[in-house]
Amino acid sequence: MSFIKNFILSALSFLKILLWSKPLKSNKKERQKNQNKKLIVVVNGPSFRKSLEKYSEIIKQTPILTVNLFCCYDFFEALKPKHYLLLAPQFFKEDKELSELYIKNNKDLFSSLATKTSWEMNLYVPIKFKKSKNLKELKIKNKKLKIQYFNSTPIEGLKNVSNFFFSQRLGMPRPHNVLIPSLMVAISNGFKKIAIIGADHSWLSEVSVSNKNEALVNQKHFYDEATSKSEQMNDYIKRPRKLHEVLHKFFLAFKGYWEIKDFAQNKKVQIVNSSETSMIDAFDRKSLDAFL
Numbered sequence: 001m002s003f004i005k006n007f008i009l010s011a012l013s014f015l016k017i018l019l020w021s022k023p024l025k026s027n028k029k030e031r032q033k034n035q036n037k038k039l040i041v042v043v044n045g046p047s048f049r050k051s052l053e054k055y056s057e058i059i060k061q062t063p064i065l066t067v068n069l070f071c072c073y074d075f076f077e078a079l080k081p082k083h084y085l086l087l088a089p090q091f092f093k094e095d096k097e098l099s100e101l102y103i104k105n106n107k108d109l110f111s112s113l114a115t116k117t118s119w120e121m122n123l124y125v126p127i128k129f130k131k132s133k134n135l136k137e138l139k140i141k142n143k144k145l146k147i148q149y150f151n152s153t154p155i156e157g158l159k160n161v162s163n164f165f166f167s168q169r170l171g172m173p174r175p176h177n178v179l180i181p182s183l184m185v186a187i188s189n190g191f192k193k194i195a196i197i198g199a200d201h202s203w204l205s206e207v208s209v210s211n212k213n214e215a216l217v218n219q220k221h222f223y224d225e226a227t228s229k230s231e232q233m234n235d236y237i238k239r240p241r242k243l244h245e246v247l248h249k250f251f252l253a254f255k256g257y258w259e260i261k262d263f264a265q266n267k268k269v270q271i272v273n274s275s276e277t278s279m280i281d282a283f284d285r286k287s288l289d290a291f292l
Contacts, residue, residue, distance in 0.1 A: 003158075010157030013165065021151040021170045022127045031190030038292050039191040040064045040274075041182050041199075042081070047276040048198030048222040054276075055288040059197075062292055065186060067178045069105060071112040073223055084113075085124040085185060087152065087178045092125070092132035110134050114141040121145055124185050126152040150185055159262060166263050173256035176249050177201075180256045187260075187269050194264075194271045195291050198222065201279040203250055206230070207243075215243040257282035 040062050042048060052059060052075070065083035068091075070076055086092075090102045091109065098106070113123070125135065127149035139147060153171030155162050165171055172184040179199055186194050206218040208230055216230035232240040233249070241249070261282045264271050272291050273283040 006157045006159075008157070010161040013153075013155040013157050013162070013171065016153050016155070017151075017165065017170045020128065021153045022149075024127065024149060024151065024169050027148075027169075027189060031188075034190035035192060037191060038062055038193040038195070039083070039186050040288070040292075041179065041186060041194060041196045042066045042070065042079075043179050043182075043196065043198040043200075043275075044068060044070060044221040044223070045198040045200030045202070045275065045277070046220050046222050046225040047200050047278070050276040051197040051274070051288070055197075058288050058292055065182055067182060069109055069221075069223070071116060072108045076112065077116055077118075080119050081121060082119075083122045083124065083185075085178065085182050087126065087175060087181055089129075092129035092134055094133060106134065110138055113145065114138055117142055117144050119144060122148050124148045124150055124181070126150060126181075128152065148185075150181060150188075152181060162259065163263050163266050167267070173259040174252045176256065177253040180253065180260065183260050183264075183271065187264055187267055192269050193291070194269065195274045195286075195288055196271070196278075196280075196283065197274050197276075197288065199273060199275045199280055200277050201253075202277065204279065207246065209243060215241060215246050217246060254280065254282070 040059060042064050044067065060079060063083065064079060064081045065085060066081040067085050090098055091106060095103050121144060123145045125147065129135065130149060135147065138145065151169060151171050152175045154174040155165045155171040166184065169188050173180055175181050183194065203217055203219065208216045210216060214232055217233055218228055218230040220228045233246055234240055257280055261271065271283045272286040273280050274286060274288045274291060
């Protein structure tokens with residue numbers, strides 16, 4: 001029964017690839033350049049500050065990949081990441097489609113990328129947003145940014161089939177969290193040793209249900225740990241998610257890490273979780289100084 005289910009999921013994934021995935025430029029040179037290098041993937045969880053306090057010199061001396069709103073804070077210019085990844089659809093939408101909070105976030109994000117990035121940096125974005133107005137304007141404003149694309153098409157099903165699609169950069173495990181494409185991009189770009197920091201993923205302890213039966217989650221980051229509050233999560237049609245839908249979203253993220261672990265082992269890539277605090281159980285835990 002499991003084989004039949006996975007076979008059907010693989011067939012559906014193939015259909016998604018035909019509909020959504022786009023051809024990507026060869027990254028052979030990038031893979032060759034990075035094959036003997038190590039990478040630190042920096043996620044924006046609260047524990048990032050602790051990691052930086054303990055391993056400041058290691059982080060400064062090792063190529064890093066940062067994500068989402070990281071560039072809006074002083075750490076960006078201090079650490080000068082060589083790689084940066086954006087995933088969320090709201091980053092690529094026009095103001096008329098967004099709430100005031102997302103409009104402000106986008107303004108801060110793209111302004112920071114345009115004005116603060118004084119070094120050459122790869123910026124990875126889903127290829128489906130290639131024609132985004134925000135990206136087009138960013139290209140003009142800062143020539144230091146080399147925009148690279150990836151297919152965020154969700155792939156599921158038979159392990160060998162999924163790993164083949166992954167290796168062809170046609171998609172990835174369901175990207176319900178920015179860490180999933182970050183790791184997949186790192187693997188596809190040839191890094192053989194990857195450490196993760198700031199991946200607290202402490203959502204389960206931050207889930208609650210209000211007296212109005214609203215499923216709430218307090219998603220904390222290193223930049224808003226003291227001010228963040230519990231809020232509803234919306235789905236793709238802006239409908240508040242029910243509790244089981246919230247938990248299913250978490251399930252898919254944690255499941256995705258196990259799929260990435262299997263793919264990484266297939267590619268002889270070692271991934272460790274060096275976060276000071278983390279709920280991720282897929283990757284071996286090891287301190288940065290011991291791993292790098």
